[in-house]
Amino acid sequence: MKLFLPIFHQLPIETGFGLRNPLHTRGLTKEPQVQVSLWKGFNLLAEKKISFQGKDGIQCYLQDLFTDTELKNAGIASVEFAVKDLSPSDKANLLGQSFEGQSFYRDATSKLGATILYDMIPDKKPGHIYSPILHSAHSASVSDIHDTYAVLLNFRPPYLETTEVQPMKIQTRGSNGKVLSESQTEIGFNESLILSFKKEFKPFGGFESGCSLTFKGGKSQFAIFTLFRNEKTGALGIEHSLAPHYYVSAVANPVARKKFYENAFKGFRSTP
Amino acid sequence: MSFLRQTNRSLIKSLRKVKGWPSLVTHRLHEKFPEMLGHEVQGIPVQLYRHDQNFHTVLSFNHFVEFFSGIPKLDLRVQVEAFSHKGRSLGRNEIVLQRQGALQVDLSGLFPDLDHFGLFSVEMKVRPKFIPELSYLGTLHPHFMTVFLPQDKLSSPQMIHSHKLRQGHLLMPRLHRRPSSLLEPIGDLQNLEFYFLNSSASLINAQLNIFDSGSGQQLGARKMKIPGYGVQQIRLAEKDLADHAKDTMYRFEYLFDRSVDHKKPILFRQFKNQIWSCNHT
Numbered sequence: 142m143k144l145f146l147p148i149f150h151q152l153p154i155e156t157g158f159g160l161r162n163p164l165h166t167r168g169l170t171k172e173p174q175v176q177v178s179l180w181k182g183f184n185l186l187a188e189k190k191i192s193f194q195g196k197d198g199i200q201c202y203l204q205d206l207f208t209d210t211e212l213k214n215a216g217i218a219s220v221e222f223a224v225k226d227l228s229p230s231d232k233a234n235l236l237g238q239s240f241e242g243q244s245f246y247r248d249a250t251s252k253l254g255a256t257i258l259y260d261m262i263p264d265k266k267p268g269h270i271y272s273p274i275l276h277s278a279h280s281a282s283v284s285d286i287h288d289t290y291a292v293l294l295n296f297r298p299p300y301l302e303t304t305e306v307q308p309m310k311i312q313t314r315g316s317n318g319k320v321l322s323e324s325q326t327e328i329g330f331n332e333s334l335i336l337s338f339k340k341e342f343k344p345f346g347g348f349e350s351g352c353s354l355t356f357k358g359g360k361s362q363f364a365i366f367t368l369f370r371n372e373k374t375g376a377l378g379i380e381h382s383l384a385p386h387y388y389v390s391a392v393a394n395p396v397a398r399k400k401f402y403e404n405a406f407k408g409f410r411s412t413p
Numbered sequence: 414m415s416f417l418r419q420t421n422r423s424l425i426k427s428l429r430k431v432k433g434w435p436s437l438v439t440h441r442l443h444e445k446f447p448e449m450l451g452h453e454v455q456g457i458p459v460q461l462y463r464h465d466q467n468f469h470t471v472l473s474f475n476h477f478v479e480f481f482s483g484i485p486k487l488d489l490r491v492q493v494e495a496f497s498h499k500g501r502s503l504g505r506n507e508i509v510l511q512r513q514g515a516l517q518v519d520l521s522g523l524f525p526d527l528d529h530f531g532l533f534s535v536e537m538k539v540r541p542k543f544i545p546e547l548s549y550l551g552t553l554h555p556h557f558m559t560v561f562l563p564q565d566k567l568s569s570p571q572m573i574h575s576h577k578l579r580q581g582h583l584l585m586p587r588l589h590r591r592p593s594s595l596l597e598p599i600g601d602l603q604n605l606e607f608y609f610l611n612s613s614a615s616l617i618n619a620q621l622n623i624f625d626s627g628s629g630q631q632l633g634a635r636k637m638k639i640p641g642y643g644v645q646q647i648r649l650a651e652k653d654l655a656d657h658a659k660d661t662m663y664r665f666e667y668l669f670d671r672s673v674d675h676k677k678p679i680l681f682r683q684f685k686n687q688i689w690s691c692n693h694t
Binding site: 353387 | 471473474475476477478480481482483511512513514515516517549550551552553554555556558560561562566567568569570571572573574592593594595596598601624626627629662664684686688689690691692693694
């Protein structure tokens with residue numbers, strides 16, 4: 142199970158994490174270390190292990206663990222419990238349960254920011270076949286002092302390395318739902334895409350309430366966030382996002398799944 | 414009479430053993446009477462609103478069904494009900510979501526008499542005439558995001574998703590303890606405001622326990638009563654926070670005397686430079 146953290150190169154935002162000690166919360170006999178890894182493509186750039194030191198929880202920023210150069214070269218970070226030194230029963234106990242992790246985001250100058258809790262994501266098994274994703278970024282607030290960013294973090298472990306990158310189609314949609322523009326990009330493996338609503342809608346007269354961005358494609362695993370930022374003070378707000386198919390049950394039904402993917406990904410090869 | 418009571422209890426006990434039986438019953442009813450009940454949309458999610466000097470509330474919808482259907486005139490009917498913080502209904506309003514992508518609605522535009530804070534619920538309906546083409550999608554669930562717009566020029570908008578559901582029935586007493594995974598460094602904080610939402614019609618007794626995550630020591634507790642569909646605000650001000658060292662990290666635990674669906678209070682934090690942020694806990 143992993144917690145994924147985007148690394149912001151274009152914005153003065155630092156990322157960190159918080160985890161509760163499973164020795165205290167899940168009754169393990171020994172506390173595991175926490176392994177923090179920096180990734181770029183399928184390369185592991187740097188890795189640090191930190192311990193709870195008997196405390197109930199730890200909180201840490203990537204800047205506390207890695208050098209500026211290491212962070213500058215990295216695409217994303219992953220955080221997980223290091224299970225190597227645990228007993229088989231502790232390992233089974235740890236891996237068999239779901240954990241909530243916490244990610245922290247703060248302005249690089251004021252060091253103040255926002256945080257979110259979300260479930261750590263289980264590792265995919267070797268041979269896993271990814272489906273394309275669909276994301277509708279519909280909650281944005283843009284003004285003279287605020288901007289909103291759609292953040293898509295692409296994670297794929299080295300044991301599922303591939304040279305095939307499925308393109309991500311991005312649509313900008315006006316407040317009446319009409320498609321204003323359509324473009325295609327590739328989000329590199331273990332990298333993040335960060336798109337400013339203010340910038341994306343500028344060619345169309347600026348953002349107005351009801352404008353949205355739609356993402357389709359990218360055959361990989363994505364953690365998706367909506368980030369709000371006060372451009373004057375650096376104040377932040379963040380929330381993870383849920384894809385439209387989270388709200389329909391067809392995706393779980395093998396018979397309906399094929400039609401569901403055909404409708405959602407017209408023009409894209411689907412892998413139901 | 415006693416025999417009937419016993420049979421009823423046995424029946425309810427057996428039904429409870431079948432996971433999700435209320436949704437199964439609803440599902441079967443929708444299958445049997447589609448013209449009367451429309452396409453099945455399960456659950457009425459709830460969320461906090463604020464309408465005070467710090468934040469106003471905007472609901473953000475998207476027509477998520479349009480991604481899976483080519484019907485040009487497919488509209489989603491969304492019913493929003495708002496409550497005062499004491500749980501009094503402030504009325505219901507309907508929004509029609511056309512195939513327009515996204516729609517953002519200022520909650521105070523729907524309910525001019527909004528309380529300073531409270532709970533609202535969102536129900537979604539799909540008209541029966543769309544059932545033949547949508548049936549393959551199976552059950553739908555309402556979708557929206559809640560955006561808290563700051564009233565100052567320093568903070569940033571905040572956002573919370575919703576999947577905790579309104580419970581129309583009364584809840585039986587059952588103690589529930591929920592430790593939160595949240596760690597809260599108190600160094601630069603001025604205020605912490607918890608909003609406990611009661612998503613049920615029953616009166617709930619709840620308690621907030623505060624711990625030092627370093628030593629595990631309990632630092633304090635706050636008890637509260639939350640009326641049905643009400644919201645209780647618990648505020649830890651600067652003087653409460655000043656009792657503890659600056660490098661203290663809080664962790665929290667919640668106790669409820671009934672199994673209310675919404676067990677993750679919303680936390681707003683204000684830093685010493687007046688900036689706010691929020692998240693569910």
